[in-house]
Amino acid sequence: MSRFILAEHEEKLAELNRIIDEYKGKEGPLMPILTKAQELFGYLPYEVQAHIAEALDIPVSDIYGVATFYSQFSVKPKGKYKIGVCMGTACYVKGSQLILNELIKELGVQPGDTTEDGRFTLEATRCLGACGLAPVMMINEDVYGRLKPEDVKGILDKYRDK
Amino acid sequence: MDMIKVTIDGIQVEVPKGTTALEAARVAGINIPTLCYLKGINEIGACRMCLIEVKGARNLQAACVYPVEDGMVIYTNTPKVKSARKANLELILSNHDRSCLTCVRNQKCELQELSAQLGVTDIPYEGQRINYTIDESSPSIVRDPNKCILCRRCVSVCRNVQGIGAIGVVERGFKTVVEPVFDRKLDEVNCIYCGQCITACPVGALREKSDVERVWDAINDPDLHVVVQTAPAVRVALGEEFGMPIGTRVTGKMVAALRRLGFDKVFDTDFAADLTIMEEGTELLDRLNNGGTLPMITSCSPGWIKYCEHNYPEFIDNLSTCKSPHEMMGAVIKSYYAEKNNIDPASIYVVSIMPCTSKKFEAKRPELAAAGRPDVDAVLTTRELAGMIKAAGIDFNKLPDEAFDPVFGDSTGAGVIFGATGGVMEAALRTVYEIVTGKALEAVDIKAVRGIEGIKEFEVDLGSITIRTAVAHGTGNAKKLLELVKRGVKEYHFIEIMGCPGGCVTGGGQPIVPAKERMDKDIKSLRAAAIYDEDKNMPVRKSHENPSVKRLYEEFLGSPNSHLAHKLLHTHYTPRSKY
Ligand code: SF4
Ligand code: SF4
Ligand code: SF4
Ligand code: FES
Ligand code: FES
Numbered sequence: 001m002s003r004f005i006l007a008e009h010e011e012k013l014a015e016l017n018r019i020i021d022e023y024k025g026k027e028g029p030l031m032p033i034l035t036k037a038q039e040l041f042g043y044l045p046y047e048v049q050a051h052i053a054e055a056l057d058i059p060v061s062d063i064y065g066v067a068t069f070y071s072q073f074s075v076k077p078k079g080k081y082k083i084g085v086c087m088g089t090a091c092y093v094k095g096s097q098l099i100l101n102e103l104i105k106e107l108g109v110q111p112g113d114t115t116e117d118g119r120f121t122l123e124a125t126r127c128l129g130a131c132g133l134a135p136v137m138m139i140n141e142d143v144y145g146r147l148k149p150e151d152v153k154g155i156l157d158k159y160r161d162k
Numbered sequence: 163m164d165m166i167k168v169t170i171d172g173i174q175v176e177v178p179k180g181t182t183a184l185e186a187a188r189v190a191g192i193n194i195p196t197l198c199y200l201k202g203i204n205e206i207g208a209c210r211m212c213l214i215e216v217k218g219a220r221n222l223q224a225a226c227v228y229p230v231e232d233g234m235v236i237y238t239n240t241p242k243v244k245s246a247r248k249a250n251l252e253l254i255l256s257n258h259d260r261s262c263l264t265c266v267r268n269q270k271c272e273l274q275e276l277s278a279q280l281g282v283t284d285i286p287y288e289g290q291r292i293n294y295t296i297d298e299s300s301p302s303i304v305r306d307p308n309k310c311i312l313c314r315r316c317v318s319v320c321r322n323v324q325g326i327g328a329i330g331v332v333e334r335g336f337k338t339v340v341e342p343v344f345d346r347k348l349d350e351v352n353c354i355y356c357g358q359c360i361t362a363c364p365v366g367a368l369r370e371k372s373d374v375e376r377v378w379d380a381i382n383d384p385d386l387h388v389v390v391q392t393a394p395a396v397r398v399a400l401g402e403e404f405g406m407p408i409g410t411r412v413t414g415k416m417v418a419a420l421r422r423l424g425f426d427k428v429f430d431t432d433f434a435a436d437l438t439i440m441e442e443g444t445e446l447l448d449r450l451n452n453g454g455t456l457p458m459i460t461s462c463s464p465g466w467i468k469y470c471e472h473n474y475p476e477f478i479d480n481l482s483t484c485k486s487p488h489e490m491m492g493a494v495i496k497s498y499y500a501e502k503n504n505i506d507p508a509s510i511y512v513v514s515i516m517p518c519t520s521k522k523f524e525a526k527r528p529e530l531a532a533a534g535r536p537d538v539d540a541v542l543t544t545r546e547l548a549g550m551i552k553a554a555g556i557d558f559n560k561l562p563d564e565a566f567d568p569v570f571g572d573s574t575g576a577g578v579i580f581g582a583t584g585g586v587m588e589a590a591l592r593t594v595y596e597i598v599t600g601k602a603l604e605a606v607d608i609k610a611v612r613g614i615e616g617i618k619e620f621e622v623d624l625g626s627i628t629i630r631t632a633v634a635h636g637t638g639n640a641k642k643l644l645e646l647v648k649r650g651v652k653e654y655h656f657i658e659i660m661g662c663p664g665g666c667v668t669g670g671g672q673p674i675v676p677a678k679e680r681m682d683k684d685i686k687s688l689r690a691a692a693i694y695d696e697d698k699n700m701p702v703r704k705s706h707e708n709p710s711v712k713r714l715y716e717e718f719l720g721s722p723n724s725h726l727a728h729k730l731l732h733t734h735y736t737p738r739s740k741y
Contacts (some may be wrong), residue, residue, distance in 0.1 A: 054740075058326075059327020
């Protein structure tokens with residue numbers, strides 16, 4: 001994945017600095033600042049977190065801790081399509097690991113990561129509440145159930161040229 | 163002070179207002195079990211092992227963060243309390259990697275002890291577990307998150323005391339883990355390898371990277387001449403590993419043990435500390451007289467040096483160019499000593515016993531290799547040395563007192579005080595004062611730079627000039643001091659900084675003192691007192707009066723800061739990124 005270069009995002013950086021100045025020194029500045037940063041950049045790249053850490057004079061680990069604690073933040077870029085493979089008990093028993101393996105092979109990324117072209121983000125998730133259809137995966141809002149590994153390629157193809 | 167009365171398990175005690183139930187119970191002679199609590203460092207009430215019942219309160223309370231009030235009635239031992247504590251402990255144990263037999267903290271583990279104390283005989287359910295990779299990336303510190311109980315003691319000491327935050331709490335719920343940011347390894351962040359996290363950890367989740375096997379191999383290699391040296395702070399702490407009280411001096415037994423382990427020569431880093439004073443004192447005078455960069459800052463503490471390189475590269479020119487004492491010793495052993503004794507430097511193996519984990523990293527710095535090979539081949543912590551002594555079956559407590567080997571075992575009181583915060587400053591001033599004024603220093607004890615206050619200041623009148631000095635220990639305090647200097651609020655000529663709070667006596671390689679003992683014992687002061695006793699008992703107490711150091715200059719180096727001295731005993735530094 002190509003490196004994020006903060007200086008290439010001049011306008012967004014200026015906006016971020018405005019928010020930092022507004023909340024610096026106030027009680028609990030991290031939530032509003034990170035929310036804004038996430039909105040500006042789509043996720044919270046390391047360079048952005050380090051920039052905020054420097055401005056607030058706190059360790060970057062403080063920021064990373066908050067960024068990974070709240071699910072509304074993401075520390076990795078998100079693809080256009082988010083694939084969630086259910087690893088809940090019912091799906092697991094019905095072989096969801098095989099589905100996940102197939103996706104890893106097809107996409108060439110590990111769970112939590114995004115493909116080079118920014119199209120897919122692969123994730124292993126908890127029970128999606130569709131246990132009757134186990135094993136289950138979701139691509140954005142679309143649910144796919146009773147999957148077999150050989151179904152994976154065909155399903156992905158539908159999103160590949162959309 | 164406002165005193166209040168509380169009743170704990172029927173015993174009435176009087177304690178100052180603001181006392182926690184945990185401390186009040188100790189006054190009543192009751193040890194409430196704790197796990198995450200570390201006095202003054204981690205008081206966050208996270209583990210809920212210290213639960214108590216307070217009359218009139220609905221829920222059980224965490225004693226370590228619960229301030230008592232006048233007239234309060236507390237029960238620490240009810241069935242409700244006991245079963246809640248036990249349930250919490252079982253939960254922690256259920257997903258803990260319980261491989262005690264092969265664990266570095268076996269028999270020195272607060273979790274093990276708690277399990278015994280609470281009488282856990284069975285873990286009723288097996289928790290789900292994430293298998294974490296062990297992080298062995300750094301030359302100093304090994305992180306094993308599989309053993310971590312998420313007490314956060316390490317995070318607090320690293321972030322709040324040291325001002326670093328190299329590791330933090332990441333994710334939440336089941337996935338919570340203590341680690342560096344962005345899946346990085348410890349050697350990819352701003353960790354200074356001080357090891358303060360290790361001595362804070364109640365369990366085996368953090369440890370030093372062991373070099374014990376390498377050292378055994380060297381000892382057993384007939385072709386190697388294996389020389390060992392010991393830092394000042396080791397002799398006032400090693401005894402703790404053998405059941406002696408904190409602050410016991412075991413210099414003679416330590417030397418005897420090292421001989422029995424099979425080292426060919428047992429030398430004293432204190433000798434090299436005296437040598438450091440000669441070099442560093444001369445460098446200071448040179449900077450003062452010739453408009454060099456001031457303030458000059460000491461360079462003996464590799465944790466501090468790495469901190470400076472990461473966070474204050476603008477102060478790199480202020481750092482003394484002197485190598486740290488054990489590195490100087492290594493360089494002299496592999497040149498002067500080799501030559502004098504007709505030993506091929508390539509077959510000399512130098513082992514340093516240090517109170518410090520960061521020294522392991524320092525020894526691997528490519529620039530610290532005067533003879534084209536590392537000045538020091540292996541660094542062991544005080545704990546590792548204790549392990550070797552135990553493994554060899556040596557009955558430490560019964561050993562006779564023996565003396566260091568001549569020449570490089572000869573030292574002064576000034577050399578030994580390097581082990582405590584303020585010691586390098588005091589040693590330097592004893593020498594600089596006499597050199598500049600030509601007068602004998604009557605008051606050898608410079609009390610103003612001793613003690614555990616975070617930042618100490620002292621002015622010395624040298625006749626022609628009054629030099630302003632400051633001492634800081636722990637990088638958190640170093641940061642405060644450097645910010646003052648940076649903003650021009652304070653001006654000094656000479657600053658001593660040690661990376662660990664308290665200096666080397668409480669370095670990250672020292673014996674680990676359990677949280678319970680740390681509640682009423684001040685380890686920094688107890689070990690420092692032993693260091694100053696050691697100093698007081700030395701016949702010579704000023705570095706420039708060390709006869710063997712004088713001879714080294716006469717026979718080999720010429721004069722302090724000579725060309726050869728520079729080549730062997732001085733170094734340079736590398737700016738590093740903060741992020
Ligand atoms: S950390 Fe303690 S309880 Fe855990 S394996 Fe090591 S010794 Fe045993
Ligand atoms: S070694 Fe020191 S800097 Fe590194 S994580 Fe531990 S406490 Fe922090
Ligand atoms: S590594 Fe040790 S000190 Fe740090 S949170 Fe885990 S158990 Fe506690
Ligand atoms: S276990 Fe997969 S949907 Fe519930
Ligand atoms: S909550 Fe009191 S010791 Fe952890």
